[in-house]
Amino acid sequence: MGKYPVYQSPQLDEVEQRMRRLEAQHGYLADDPRALVTILTEDERTVKALGLTHQAIAHRLRSLTEAAKQALGGPVVVENLWRVVVQDFRGRLPCPWGHPGLYPKTHVVVERLDTGETLQWTDLSIHLIETHGFYQGLGSPYRLDPLKTASFCAVSPE
Numbered sequence: 001m002g003k004y005p006v007y008q009s010p011q012l013d014e015v016e017q018r019m020r021r022l023e024a025q026h027g028y029l030a031d032d033p034r035a036l037v038t039i040l041t042e043d044e045r046t047v048k049a050l051g052l053t054h055q056a057i058a059h060r061l062r063s064l065t066e067a068a069k070q071a072l073g074g075p076v077v078v079e080n081l082w083r084v085v086v087q088d089f090r091g092r093l094p095c096p097w098g099h100p101g102l103y104p105k106t107h108v109v110v111e112r113l114d115t116g117e118t119l120q121w122t123d124l125s126i127h128l129i130e131t132h133g134f135y136q137g138l139g140s141p142y143r144l145d146p147l148k149t150a151s152f153c154a155v156s157p158e
């Protein structure tokens with residue numbers, strides 16, 4: 001927790017409740033007991049400390065995703081550093097913020113060839129970062145810790 005109490009707006013309360021209801025389907029928050037506003041605030045602080053923006057991180061995730069989509073499902077090696085595999089699942093996911101439209105359940109798995117580390121995300125994960133600064137809760141299989149993600153994807157300040 002930061003130095004100052006953080007208040008969550010009723011609108012954000014609604015978003016958090018929607019996520020907790022959809023938990024079984026997607027796992028946005030997993031067992032993270034923190035209020036949504038706290039998760040957002042703490043991740044934003046990390047991103048700022050790195051000198052980055054949510055958009056820069058989302059942009060990098062999207063470009064890795066697009067590279068693999070062009071390979072039609074097979075694994076593709078990007079810049080000799082990442083092996084990317086995209087799996088298309090049937091179905092679409094809504095944004096828990098209530099944006100109109102649905103996001104394809106594209107599942108992206110990326111391995112760093114030098115360290116063997118892996119990260120995974122979906123098209124919705126990219127939207128959640130880009131538009132809402134939401135990297136999902138601790139313990140979520142789709143948690144993209146900003147520090148880890150920036151280093152994994154080699155995102156650097158512009």
Ligand SMILES: [Zn+2]
Nearest residue numbers: 095097099131
């Ligand atoms: Zn949204």
